[in-house]
Amino acid sequence: MIADALSKLRSALPAGVALVAVSKFHPVERLQEAYAAGQRIFAESRPQELSAKVPQMSSDVQWHFIGHLQTNKLKLVLPYVSLVQSVDSHHLLEAISAWGVANGRVVDVLLELHLGAEETKQGFTEEEILSLCHSCHSERSEESFPGIRLRGIMGMASNTEDEAQIAAEFARIEGLFHRIQSLGLPGFDQLSIGMSGDWPIAVRHGATMVRIGTDLFGPREY
Numbered sequence: 001m002i003a004d005a006l007s008k009l010r011s012a013l014p015a016g017v018a019l020v021a022v023s024k025f026h027p028v029e030r031l032q033e034a035y036a037a038g039q040r041i042f043a044e045s046r047p048q049e050l051s052a053k054v055p056q057m058s059s060d061v062q063w064h065f066i067g068h069l070q071t072n073k074l075k076l077v078l079p080y081v082s083l084v085q086s087v088d089s090h091h092l093l094e095a096i097s098a099w100g101v102a103n104g105r106v107v108d109v110l111l112e113l114h115l116g117a118e119e120t121k122q123g124f125t126e127e128e129i130l131s132l133c134h135s136c137h138s139e140r141s142e143e144s145f146p147g148i149r150l151r152g153i154m155g156m157a158s159n160t161e162d163e164a165q166i167a168a169e170f171a172r173i174e175g176l177f178h179r180i181q182s183l184g185l186p187g188f189d190q191l192s193i194g195m196s197g198d199w200p201i202a203v204r205h206g207a208t209m210v211r212i213g214t215d216l217f218g219p220r221e222y
Contacts, residue, residue, distance in 0.1 A: 002030060003037035005216050013210070017203055020064055020192070022213030024049065025220040028056045034216065035061065043085070043211060047076035054080045066154070066211060068122050071095040078107060085154040085192050085211075088112040088122035090132070093145060100147020107148050110192055113155040113176070115169055126176050129153065137183045152190030152208070153177050157198055166198050170205035177206065 009019055023031045024045040031042060035058060042057070044050035045067025054063065063081045069092060077084070078099055087093050087109045100107045111132070114123030124132070136144055155173045157166040170193055177191045194202025194210035202210055213220075 002033045002216060006034060006037045006039055009212060009216065012200075014203060017207055018209040020066075020209050020211045021216055022066065022195070022211050023053070023217065024067070024213070026213075026217045028053055030217050031057060041209075045086075047073040050080060051076045074099050078103075078105070081107075083108045083110065083151065083190075085110045086112045086122070088114075088124065090128075093132075093148065097145040097147035102147075105147065108151045108187075109148050110152050110154040110190060111150065113153055113173060115155055115157070115173060123155075126172070129176065130179065133180045133183060133185060133188075137185055149187055150185055151187055152192065153180070154192040156193065156195065157201075163198075163201060167201050167205065170194075170198075170202050170207075174206040 013019060018041060019039070021034055021039050021042045023042045031053065040060060041062045041064065043064040043066045044053065045065070050063065050065065064083045064085050065077050065081045066085045068088065069077060069084065069086060071092060074095060078096065084096065084107060087096065093109070096107050096109060111129050112123040113129060114125060133150065136150060153173060153176065157169040160166065173193055174191065181188055190208050191206050192209045192211065193205065193207045196212050196215040199210040199212060
């Protein structure tokens with residue numbers, strides 16, 4: 001039962017760590033079951049799926065986007081989400097900022113870090129994130145990207161069962177997060193690391209939110 005899984009996860013998560021229910025590829029009925037059990041933050045990775053689910057859920061749901069976002073799909077995502085966790089390029093950052101300016105919005109975003117050996121992962125390198133944040137700090141982010149607010153970093157560890165490697169990678173992400181925080185960027189306070197299978201390690205390395213799908217909803221249905 002989703003309600004039981006949700007209760008177990010909540011009891012295990014420390015105060016201050018948000019549970020993001022990764023609802024992608026699951027039918028709305030499962031989301032509604034989680035909502036009835038008190039879950040309010042849901043994450044989707046496909047623009048069309050997100051825009052289709054939004055009207056079927058309560059208006060107090062906080063939607064996050066966690067997939068690769070193409071600039072021609074912004075209108076299917078940005079009107080509905082409270083956070084884009086997966087900003088993976090300077091071009092996308094500029095496009096989101098421009099959309100925000102045009103629509104009178106400031107969009108909260110996380111910069112996606114590419115860490116690990118998988119060539120298919122999207123995202124910035126550590127050096128690129130540091131350079132971008134230094135630039136925003138020196139130029140003031142509201143001047144360089146007036147339609148966005150940098151809230152933090154999203155990352156994932158390599159797909160491995162080696163817990164020591166996972167812990168080392170999360171420690172690197174945590175270190176980068178704190179280096180950027182030391183710059184004093186306003187509102188830069190979110191570290192989204194950890195998924196089903198490795199979230200307890202992520203919590204030990206400073207996660208402020210964990211993205212849980214399988215441990216909550218079970219295997220994907222499609």
